[in-house]
Amino acid sequence: MKTTIKEVSKFVDKEVTIGAWIANKRSSGKIAFLQLRDGTGFIQGVVVKAEVDEAVFQTAKSITQESSIFVTGVVRVDERSPFGYELGVTGIEVIHESVNYPITPKEHGTEFLMDHRHLWLRSKRQHAVMKIRNEIIRATYEFFNKEGFTKVDPPILTGSAPEGTSELFATKYFDEDAYLSQSGQLYMEAAAMALGKVFSFGPTFRAEKSKTRRHLIEFWMIEPEMAFYDFEDNLVVQENYVSYVVQSVLENCSLELTVLGRDTEKLQQIKAPFPRISYDDAIKFLNEKGFDDIKWGDDFGAPHETAIAESFDKPVFITHYPTGIKPFYMQPAPDRDDVVLCADLIAPEGYGEIIGGSQRIHDHELLKQRIEEHDLSPEAYQWYLQLREFGSVPHSGFGLGLERTVAWISGVEHVRETIPFPRLLNRLYP
Structure with missing residues (x-):
């Protein structure tokens, strides 16, 4: 048999x-x-x-x-x-018969293993990480299908940038300029106006010259968008989704988690609801903890996120960031125009931000004003503005970075192990 x-x-x-x-x-x-x-x-x-x-x-x-x-x-x-x-x-x-297989049971350096990534994938550890990645993807589709979302595929080649062009890969599209997508969000907003609740799952690209353990040049994102959902509704979907994925991995990948030596007791606690802390309170907390380098209006770095996360045993939402450090499309808070209705979800154990989300601006004139303030081309965003001309509604969405989520759930230190063939600042091979 x-x-x-x-x-x-x-x-x-x-x-x-x-x-x-x-x-x-x-x-x-x-x-x-x-x-x-x-x-x-x-x-x-x-x-x-x-x-x-x-x-x-x-x-x-x-x-x-x-x-x-x-x-x-x-x-x-x-x-x-x-x-x-x-x-x-x-x-x-x-x-x-295999002859002189290069990856032997002895210790090898990271660069050697990355040069042989096509073979390193065969190891028990890498096998376990890829199986957990697959389970997260499977559970993602299951969750959103159960919740009535429609899968929509946004384009990878775009003519404009959701968050500016400084971190985009530019290419020629015949006689026009084009960019590799850094997010499918704007297109998903259009899809939500047609289908109500939608999600995408696909590759995104950031030309960010970072070498940290949390960054990749090419990575995959899950990006849901929901018509008639406000900021609070959005947070509930996020915490339910993350809880669902973690519990699915615990149920279906126990052997893989054992292979990786993952402390599953910490994962058992990952159930909605998640704690929240405002940006204002986060700044105060960090200052009290001795982080004198951060002040109101600054964005958080990895040490700041880690310090905040260590105060909780679940992922924590940091909400209501300053308007000046967030993208143009985020809805202002109703009682303050200096902060927006957004949240980053910070994973425990030092893994950093795994989700960024917000309520989107649904007022045509305000969105047009924001586009101008960010020195973006009104012509390039004409189609996006039109979504606010014909039956505009409050709507919200978020993006979850798959590789950071895999790293957190599996307990591996570096995101380069969470994608089959990582693209890093100094690596395009194999």
Whole structure:
């Protein structure tokens, strides 16, 4: 019976055949242990010399790391294994023998591993991170489909920039200037006026010359927009969504979290509602904590966000930022014109902002004024302004950065491990 490692629980005490690679191996005299992987998971294959043909045992001893094989054996329950099963090997058919595989069980430097990212993905740790990433994506679609959202795909090539052009990759679009999208938000607002509640999931690009562990040049974002939703409605959707995703990972990726050594007790606490702190109070809090470098009107850096997050055991919303440090499209607070109805959601444990969101300006004249104040082209934003001319309504939305969320939930330190092939300031290969 041909099967996969993921499905072996269905075949306890039965003989199966699995197409696999040799992740690692060790032998001690009359027994060989093969660490097998097939993309669905990892399992140990045990080859006992007295129980197999001599040729099979010799193959088990000589087979090299990352060689591909068809392995046949009897599935057994193994209480010592985190996976819970092992394979008593009865036969091995070599498909392709790997020679001098560069990533050995010894320690390797980060740059070496990044140069070999196409192979590093095969490791148990990277496999676990990618499985958690996949579960977050699956749960995202499930959540928004359950909540009545429609998936809409905004363009990647745009003629204007939601937040200015300084951090955009420019390209030529025949005889026009174009940019790689840094956000699908403006287009999602148009979609929300047609479909009510929408979300997108796609790549975004930031030409930001940052080398921190939180930044990528190319990353993926989930961007919902909701007609008739105000600022408070928006925060409820965000906390329910994040809670849903975290609990889905806990339920469906327990083995992967174990592989990564993640403290799941901290994740168990991630359930809505989330705490909130205003920007005003955050500034006071930081000043009291000895951060003399921050004053009202400044944006927060990583140390500031971390200090605030450490006061809570859940993600925390920082709300009502100054108008001057936020994009042009954010709705002013009804009682103050110096702050806007926005919030950043800061993840615990030093992972920083994972969501930025706001209520959007729905008044045509105010939005036109903001566009002019930000020295943006009214012609380029004519279509966006028209959304406020024909049946404008209060509406809100947010964007969640997938890679930062994967890093937080999986507990890995750097976002470069949370995307299959990271694009960094100094890296376009492989």
